Each structure stands twice: as structure tokens, then as C-alpha cells.
Amino acid sequence: MNKPTSKTVSVVLATHNGAQYVEEQIKSIAAQTLAPLELIISDDASTDNTLQIIQDVLAQCHFSTKIIRNEKALGFRDNFLKACLLARGDFIAFSDQDDVWRPTKLETCSQFFEDRTVSLIAHAATLIDNASNPIGMFRQGITNTTVKPPLSYDPWDTFWGFSMVFRREIIELVDIQDRIIDYIVPSERLAHDRWVMLLGQMVGATAEIKDPLVGYRQHATNLFGSQRRKHSAFDLRRRSEIYIDATSQMLDVVAKMPTDTNESFPLFDKDRCHRFLSSALLQLTRRHTIYESASTSTAFRQIWACLSQGSYRNVHDGSMRWKSLMRDAKFAALGA
Structure with missing residues (x-):
């Protein structure tokens, strides 16, 4: 109890x-x-x-x-x-x-x-x-x-x-x-x-x-089941553009937060939220260069640059985004 x-x-x-x-x-x-x-x-x-x-x-x-x-x-x-x-x-x-x-x-x-x-x-x-x-x-x-x-x-x-x-x-x-x-x-x-x-x-x-x-x-008419939606057939370039747009809008949301937000939420740090989302947006824009590459060699060079810049590190805990790296490598090998 x-x-x-x-x-x-x-x-x-x-x-x-x-x-x-x-x-x-x-x-x-x-x-x-x-x-x-x-x-x-x-x-x-x-x-x-x-x-x-x-x-x-x-x-x-x-x-x-x-x-x-x-x-x-x-x-x-x-x-x-x-x-x-x-x-x-x-x-x-x-x-x-x-x-x-x-x-x-x-x-x-x-x-x-x-x-x-x-x-x-x-x-x-x-x-x-x-x-x-x-x-x-x-x-x-x-x-x-x-x-x-x-x-x-x-x-x-x-x-x-x-x-x-x-x-x-x-x-x-x-x-x-x-x-x-x-x-x-x-x-x-x-x-x-x-x-x-x-x-x-x-x-x-x-x-x-x-x-x-x-x-x-779990049943046939669930809007979303227990498994995440898959994007295997989704064009990575377009998906990247959507995430960049959404993350840019997240920054706009932070800017709209009321000035008295801390009265209800004492842990709120507007500047920290802005830095957090700005880091996420920077990662996305860097990775987007992979999907705009004109050749396989250029795409792999961009992947290496993203690795060197930490663009495959989660912004919330620094852990490695191995699935993202593998997805980008597959794109570079097959889709660039």
C-alpha cells in the first residue's frame, strides 16, 4: 500500500x-x-x-x-x-x-x-x-x-x-x-x-x-501493435528530411515555453533543452549529407566524418547508435 x-x-x-x-x-x-x-x-x-x-x-x-x-x-x-x-x-x-x-x-x-x-x-x-x-x-x-x-x-x-x-x-x-x-x-x-x-x-x-x-x-485492429513500425521500404533521404524538420520544430516548441514554467516544473532548464535538441539536429543534418552523396565512396567518407564528429552517439546518454550506423553503411553500399 x-x-x-x-x-x-x-x-x-x-x-x-x-x-x-x-x-x-x-x-x-x-x-x-x-x-x-x-x-x-x-x-x-x-x-x-x-x-x-x-x-x-x-x-x-x-x-x-x-x-x-x-x-x-x-x-x-x-x-x-x-x-x-x-x-x-x-x-x-x-x-x-x-x-x-x-x-x-x-x-x-x-x-x-x-x-x-x-x-x-x-x-x-x-x-x-x-x-x-x-x-x-x-x-x-x-x-x-x-x-x-x-x-x-x-x-x-x-x-x-x-x-x-x-x-x-x-x-x-x-x-x-x-x-x-x-x-x-x-x-x-x-x-x-x-x-x-x-x-x-x-x-x-x-x-x-x-x-x-x-x-x-493485441488484436488485428490495433492502430499500433507492440512492435515498432518498420521503414525498410522508406526512402532514407526523405525520412531524414522529416526528422530534421520535426527536430527543428522541437526547438520552436522550447522557445514557446512560458516564462513561468519553473513555477510548476522546478527542474526545467530552457537553455539545456535548447542545447540538447540543437545537438540532435546537428547530428541529423550531418548524417543527411550521406543520403545526398553522389557516389558510394563519397557516402562512406561522410559516414567516417559522422563517426569522427560523434554523430552516431545518442544525445541523451552518449551510447552508440549501431543500428543507425549499419543502416547508413547499407545505404552507402547499395543506395548511393
């Missing part, structure tokens, strides 16, 4: 044609040992009976609930983030419609609520099948329960939304309409979890919890 907390949590659940699983998920939220302040459900123009199921099961809940219906679908990115703007809790927990929460999820996360330096909390999960049977683990690289300082992660990486609990003030730092392009799906603005991760790791510490607190369902 964790120490009691005076902080509150709003759960934001985004739905779209989720009739098959949404009842089980809402019941798992209602069964939390630390009850949420409220459950905000934003339905993105469902055409099945998702809303009727929601209304029926909410009658059994003993906390505040709010249902929003988008007559025109916004897409999961904006659906989540616009619903977050309505939250009243000190913290916000994202909830997918098809997962199942362990009863102690919110209580376990609450052990970090009173620490003003912690802006973001993330945890491991259990993979489950259609019938909610466990089929594996989804650790997201989390091996211990610990707190990591700001800027401890790759600027382009994220934890998955269902595993996140974060301070509400994060969503208020920068207008959601000003978020950067989604470097995974560049036709869209950044996804809700990547946006929160970007802001959260800049302004404060991140608590990692090794315990699997959610059953992360």
Missing part, C-alpha cells in the same frame, strides 16, 4: 467503434484501488453501439464521468488531446478502449504524485489476447522502478500512451495546435503520447515503474 496522496487523477479514455472491449476496460477503471477524480470519455464518431455500452456501464461507476461525442471524427491524436484539455485532476492518465487495467495501476503510480520534480510516470505492461489471456510482456525498456532526470531519453522516442500518467500542466504548456509534425506519420501532427513525452521529459523527471500495470491487448 502506497502512502496516501492529496493529488487527483483524471482518466481520459478515447473510443472509436470499441464495442467489443470497452465495457471490460471501463470496469477495470472503476475497480481501481485509488479512484479517479473523473473519467472523461471522448468518442470519435463511433458507428457501432459503443456509446450505448458506455452509458450502461457508467451507471455502475461511483465517480464523476463525462461523455463527449465528436460528430466528425478527429482521429485518435486530437481526440485524446482535446479531451485532456477538459481534465480537472492534478494528473492525467491516458486510457485506450481495448486494454484492461490492473486494480492497483493508479495507486502504484501515485507513489510519485507528491514529488514536484516528477512530470511523467510510465510503467510496463502485460500483453493479452482477445480473451484477455496473458501472452507476453511489454516492458518498454523499463527494468527497475526508478526516477530519471530530465532529458534522459532519445528526443524521438516515447512510452506508449496507455502506460502514461502525467501532470496536467504539461498539456497546458504549449497549444496543442502548435505541436510538431509526427515524424512517424508526417501527414499528421504529433501523436498524443509522443507530444506528452516530448514536453514531459524536457520539463521534469520521469518515473519508471517495472510492474506491469495494464493488460495491453
Whole structure:
């Protein structure tokens, strides 16, 4: 049992044609040992009976609930983030419609609520099948329960939304309409979890919890499964341009941070964030010369220059980006 907390949590659940699983998920939220302040459900123009199921099961809940219906679908990115703007809790927990929460999820996360330096909390999960049977683990690289300082992660990486609990003030730092392009799906603005991760790791510490607190369902209609999207057929030159653009926009986000950000996030260091992202952008622009090379020999010379300049070192911890190096070497050998 964790120490009691005076902080509150709003759960934001985004739905779209989720009739098959949404009842089980809402019941798992209602069964939390630390009850949420409220459950905000934003339905993105469902055409099945998702809303009727929601209304029926909410009658059994003993906390505040709010249902929003988008007559025109916004897409999961904006659906989540616009619903977050309505939250009243000190913290916000994202909830997918098809997962199942362990009863102690919110209580376990609450052990970090009173620490003003912690802006973001993330945890491991259990993979489950259609019938909610466990089929594996989804650790997201989390091996211990610990707190990591700001800027401890790759600027382009994220934890998955269902595993996140974060301070509400994060969503208020920068207008959601000003978020950067989604470097995974560049036709869209950044996804809700990547946006929160970007802001959260800049302004404060991140608590990692090794315990699997959610059953992360795997099925054919997942928007994104437990495996990362692959880019084997993606033109590296174009992908490089997208990441350069996105990282340049990250610097613009830092510039837009309010002058009083430190009042809510005492660890925020604007200059350090700028240097961190500038280093990442410099690495990208240096590596881009490889993809613009006119010959194999020129490409390999550029790779050697990038190695010498440290452009294959992660900006957050200095570790080697071996996969990036191998990918660039393959490009130089076959694609230049």
C-alpha cells in the first residue's frame, strides 16, 4: 500500500467503434484501488453501439464521468488531446478502449504524485489476447522502478500512451495546435503520447515503474501493435528530411515555453533543452549529407566524418547508435 496522496487523477479514455472491449476496460477503471477524480470519455464518431455500452456501464461507476461525442471524427491524436484539455485532476492518465487495467495501476503510480520534480510516470505492461489471456510482456525498456532526470531519453522516442500518467500542466504548456509534425506519420501532427513525452521529459523527471500495470491487448485492429513500425521500404533521404524538420520544430516548441514554467516544473532548464535538441539536429543534418552523396565512396567518407564528429552517439546518454550506423553503411553500399 502506497502512502496516501492529496493529488487527483483524471482518466481520459478515447473510443472509436470499441464495442467489443470497452465495457471490460471501463470496469477495470472503476475497480481501481485509488479512484479517479473523473473519467472523461471522448468518442470519435463511433458507428457501432459503443456509446450505448458506455452509458450502461457508467451507471455502475461511483465517480464523476463525462461523455463527449465528436460528430466528425478527429482521429485518435486530437481526440485524446482535446479531451485532456477538459481534465480537472492534478494528473492525467491516458486510457485506450481495448486494454484492461490492473486494480492497483493508479495507486502504484501515485507513489510519485507528491514529488514536484516528477512530470511523467510510465510503467510496463502485460500483453493479452482477445480473451484477455496473458501472452507476453511489454516492458518498454523499463527494468527497475526508478526516477530519471530530465532529458534522459532519445528526443524521438516515447512510452506508449496507455502506460502514461502525467501532470496536467504539461498539456497546458504549449497549444496543442502548435505541436510538431509526427515524424512517424508526417501527414499528421504529433501523436498524443509522443507530444506528452516530448514536453514531459524536457520539463521534469520521469518515473519508471517495472510492474506491469495494464493488460495491453493485441488484436488485428490495433492502430499500433507492440512492435515498432518498420521503414525498410522508406526512402532514407526523405525520412531524414522529416526528422530534421520535426527536430527543428522541437526547438520552436522550447522557445514557446512560458516564462513561468519553473513555477510548476522546478527542474526545467530552457537553455539545456535548447542545447540538447540543437545537438540532435546537428547530428541529423550531418548524417543527411550521406543520403545526398553522389557516389558510394563519397557516402562512406561522410559516414567516417559522422563517426569522427560523434554523430552516431545518442544525445541523451552518449551510447552508440549501431543500428543507425549499419543502416547508413547499407545505404552507402547499395543506395548511393
